[in-house]
Structures are given as C-alpha cells and as structure tokens.
Amino acid sequence: MVPDSPEALDQRYLQQAGWTAVIRRQAFQRFGLRQAARILEVGSGTGAITSELRSSSPGAVIGLDRDQQVNEYARRSHPGVACVTGLGERLPFPDSSFDLVCCHFLLLWVVDPLHILKEMLRVTRPGGGVLCLAEPDYGGRIEYPESLSALGALQEQSLRARGADPRLGRRLRMLLHEAGLTQVQVGVLGGEWAEEAGRPASTEGDLEWRTLSDDLKDLYSPSDLRRLESEFARARQDGSHILFVPTFFGWGLRPTRPERMPH
Secondary structure (H helix, E strand, O other): OOOOOHHHHHHHHHHHHHHOHHHHHHHHHHOOHHHOOEEEEEOOOOOHHHHHHHHHOOOEEEEEEOOHHHHHHHHHHOOOOEEEEOEOOEOOOOOOOEEEEEEOOOHHHOOOHHHHHHHHHHOEEEEEEEEEEEEEOHHHOEEEOHHHOOHHHHHHHHHHHOOOOOOHHHHHHHHHHHHOOEEEEEEEEOOOOOOOOOOOOHHHHHHHHHHHHHHHOOOOOHHHHHHHHHHHHHHHHHOOOEEEOOEEEEEEEOOOOHHHOOO
C-alpha cells in the first residue's frame, strides 16, 4: 500500500478536526487551556490540532509523532509549532512534565492503548488532565441509503487488516479507569448533517469518499468502486445520505496522591 502524502493526510486530519471542534472547546474549557503552561499532543500528525492548541493557549505546546516526514510538514505548514519525533509507548519526557496531554484519533491505531494512556498519565503533573478527543466505534455505524449500508462491515474488516481496533470507542471509559485517571468523563459525539453556506456540497463528500475508498480498495474491484462512488455521490447530491460512526471522547485527571498511580 502506497502511503498517503503529508498533504493528503493534512486534508483528512483537518476534516477530522472539524468534526470534533465542539468537543475540544468543552474539554479545553473544562481543563483551563489558557492556564496550562505546558501542553502535549501525542500522535500530532500534520499539526492540525497542535496548531489550534498553540493559537488558543499562551503556554508551550508540543506535538509528538513517530513519523519524521509528517513532523517536517507540520513545521513548514504551521510555523512556530514545536514537533518532536518519538513513540507514544516511550514518551521522551520526564514524569509530570505537562499540565495537559491529549490525543485525537490515536488509540484505535496502537497495539496497546492502555500502555499509551499510562505513558500520557506519567508525563502529566498530578492534578493535570489527560484528554482523548476522538475514538470511533465502527461497530455502531449507521448508513443510509440501504444500498450503501454494507460498506460499514467491509470498512471495519479493512481497518482490522491494517492493525486498527475499529471498536476502540466503546472501550475508552474502561481504559481511562484502568490507566488510573480520576473524575473520568466519557461521551459520544453527536451527528448533524448540514451544508455550509458558501462551501460546495461536494467538498466534504469528496474527502469522505477518498477515505472510504482507500479502506475498501483491496476488497472491491475498480469497477465496483466506481459504481459505489456514483451511488455515494447521488445520495450526497439529493440529500439522502446519512453516515454516523459513534465517536467517543473522554478525559480525566492524574491523581494528586502518587500511591494511586497504576503500576
């Protein structure tokens, strides 16, 4: 499989960031973004969320990603964003280094999400916050018209073949508790469908189809994909298309008593 270019990844990450903007506002207000002196995003990719954090907070903001190429792209695209190349499984920071540590569409892609969360907790100061801003659950997918409804199971199959856990979302609350967070809050992002004034209706659909077709290209022939693309575009155009993948968010605090930290 040919990896996506940083430019293509950035389009996708910006789209995903738009889906979860409301959740971020709530989470950052809850955890006092403007009072945070040091903030870390784990799995920062092309910097879509990191740059927003930097513009919203007077504190120091660092993005960490394992891919050096996308880190270089993030630095070019978002001047002033600090990007570190490293692994979420071994965060290259001392204990209690940050006031806030967050991730966005990350845990479903890692082998051991609990280990990642414990590392995020380790580098958070006592009383600081750990935020998981978006983790989907494709097992609860709803799609209409019916002619497109079979795509969900196939996309889930494709994601599993690529090493993802497409039902990670439903496990998020359990994982946050097992990691040792307190005052845990978990919810599901709502679904709304509306065309934006001044924006071509096809723009969002084009990005959605690109993501879906990338996931399904090993399961369908090119001719079948073209047929499905036509059906997808027709449903978008006539306003009948509904796609809802439950996307969980969750957060909590690092305990102030060290003995409550997990081992």
